[in-house]
Amino acid sequence: MSTDPTTTRGPGRARQESIYRDGVFGRVPAVPTDFATLEARAHQASTTEAWAYVAGGAGEGRTMRNNRAAFDRWAIVPRMAHGNTTRDLSLDLLGSHLPAPVLLAPVGAGALMADDSDLKIARGAAANGVPYVFSNQGCNPMEACAAEMGDVPRWVQLYWSTDEGLVDSMIARAEGLGAGALVVTLDTTLLGWRPMDLNLGSLPFSRGLGIAQYTSDPRFMEVVRERVASATKQSTEVTLGAIKTLLAMTRNHPGAFLDNLRSPEPRGAVETFLDIYSNPGLSWDHLATLRERTKLPVVLKGILHPDDAKRAFDSGVDAIVVSNHGGRQVDNAIASLDALVTIREAVGDQPTVLLDSGIRTGADVFTALALGANAVLLGRPYMYGLAVAGERGVAEVVANVIAELDLTMALSGTADLASITRDLLIPNPSA
Numbered sequence: 416m417s418t419d420p421t422t423t424r425g426p427g428r429a430r431q432e433s434i435y436r437d438g439v440f441g442r443v444p445a446v447p448t449d450f451a452t453l454e455a456r457a458h459q460a461s462t463t464e465a466w467a468y469v470a471g472g473a474g475e476g477r478t479m480r481n482n483r484a485a486f487d488r489w490a491i492v493p494r495m496a497h498g499n500t501t502r503d504l505s506l507d508l509l510g511s512h513l514p515a516p517v518l519l520a521p522v523g524a525g526a527l528m529a530d531d532s533d534l535k536i537a538r539g540a541a542a543n544g545v546p547y548v549f550s551n552q553g554c555n556p557m558e559a560c561a562a563e564m565g566d567v568p569r570w571v572q573l574y575w576s577t578d579e580g581l582v583d584s585m586i587a588r589a590e591g592l593g594a595g596a597l598v599v600t601l602d603t604t605l606l607g608w609r610p611m612d613l614n615l616g617s618l619p620f621s622r623g624l625g626i627a628q629y630t631s632d633p634r635f636m637e638v639v640r641e642r643v644a645s646a647t648k649q650s651t652e653v654t655l656g657a658i659k660t661l662l663a664m665t666r667n668h669p670g671a672f673l674d675n676l677r678s679p680e681p682r683g684a685v686e687t688f689l690d691i692y693s694n695p696g697l698s699w700d701h702l703a704t705l706r707e708r709t710k711l712p713v714v715l716k717g718i719l720h721p722d723d724a725k726r727a728f729d730s731g732v733d734a735i736v737v738s739n740h741g742g743r744q745v746d747n748a749i750a751s752l753d754a755l756v757t758i759r760e761a762v763g764d765q766p767t768v769l770l771d772s773g774i775r776t777g778a779d780v781f782t783a784l785a786l787g788a789n790a791v792l793l794g795r796p797y798m799y800g801l802a803v804a805g806e807r808g809v810a811e812v813v814a815n816v817i818a819e820l821d822l823t824m825a826l827s828g829t830a831d832l833a834s835i836t837r838d839l840l841i842p843n844p845s846a
């Protein structure tokens with residue numbers, strides 16, 4: 416039996432070949448191809464504050480460890496001599512055909528890692544044809560990010576503001592830029608207890624970083640102007656830190672630096688943001704209004720309990736993301752992968768269930784799919800790629816994860832995503 420080598424290459428071999436070919440000329444990849452080295456390089460490239468925000472988690476960091484330990488508790492049992500020479504990694508997801516079951520998670524305050532972070536991430540995602548979920552805490556307006564992505568799907572993530580007019584305005588903007596879905600994140604009605612940031616007294620938003628979706632929003636700026644107009648003059652303690660913060664707010668606000676320096680708006684925007692960005696009273700009653708408010712597919716992100724998953728689908732949403740926000744909200748929360756197992760059992764085969772929190776490699780994607788995820792979202796790995804090598808770093812991290820998924824499929828005997836089933840896993844006897 417002869418096999419045509421050009422059809423058997425797939426993204427895995429293509430990526431290996433490109434890396435090894437470059438190696439012949441003495442060139443190495445822009446980012447390390449294993450997560451541990453990638454993380455270490457990103458750490459070196461980051462400021463203390465940036466690292467605390469991006470790598471840090473809630474409390475003692477147990478949820479982050481739980482996320483990884485859950486993957487280690489499963490082992491893949493590859494099948495041999497299956498004769499498959501090609502793999503199909505593609506899937507249909509909420510009306511879009513995607514080349515691989517990977518999306519880029521919404522990650523806020525990316526400018527901690529690189530200037531124009533979200534534009535670079537958008538280009539890195541588009542280079543791989545995978546969707547990017549724009550963060551509500553982004554550092555570039557969502558319209559500018561969309562303009563970088565051509566026809567590649569972009570989704571928009573929303574935190575439910577206490578200002579319902581702002582919720583409507585953000586939804587209208589998502590519709591206006593042709594979003595493939597509206598992703599409402601449920602798990603951040605308040606910020607979790609994050610010691611790495613708390614120990615530094617550092618919150619990017621209070622420096623005006625990560626509020627670009629707000630300062631580019633007409634409704635938000637209306638609220639800011641009302642606030643500034645009605646403000647009574649307050650005396651502020653003048654310290655070096657306060658001056659630095661004021662300068663950062665001024666720099667991060669849209670418009671000319673000198674105009675901003677004279678204007679009360681940059682500070683008003685930060686204060687308004689901190690007041691209204693998320694609604695601690697968020698309930699299923701709020702979520703029930705979504706169907707009348709938008710025609711976009713609706714995705715609820717941050718679900719961990721099977722009853723919440725059932726309630727979400729009963730309320731007519733199109734998909735959920737099983738997620739513990741990368742361990743940033745509740746310390747010692749259930750691992751996302753463990754939650755996926757009980758949620759898939761509870762909701763059955765049909766509903767679209769995505770997963771994030773702890774995905775680091777292509778083998779992890781394989782494991783998540785085998786346990787019932789339709790697709791996964793990558794978070795910190797691509798942020799680390801951004802920190803190490805900008806847009807190219809993002810593109811390479813995504814390409815590497817997809818390449819390893821393809822090779823894992825090839826070496827395990829799965830020709831398409833539907834063949835990645837639970838019977839290819841066992842509880843890891845070594846864990």
Ligand SMILES: Cc1cc2nc3c(=O)[nH]c(=O)nc-3n(C[C@H](O)[C@H](O)[C@H](O)COP(=O)(O)O)c2cc1C
Nearest residue numbers: 469520521522523550552600740741772773794795
């Ligand atoms: C620095 C950082 C910022 C994040 N910002 C947001 C955000 O703005 N909106 C959101 O829904 N999730 C946000 N998340 C959560 C991610 O979407 C995702 O759930 C998480 O990164 C997955 O965990 P992992 O990166 O450890 O795999 C953020 C995560 C990180 C690490």
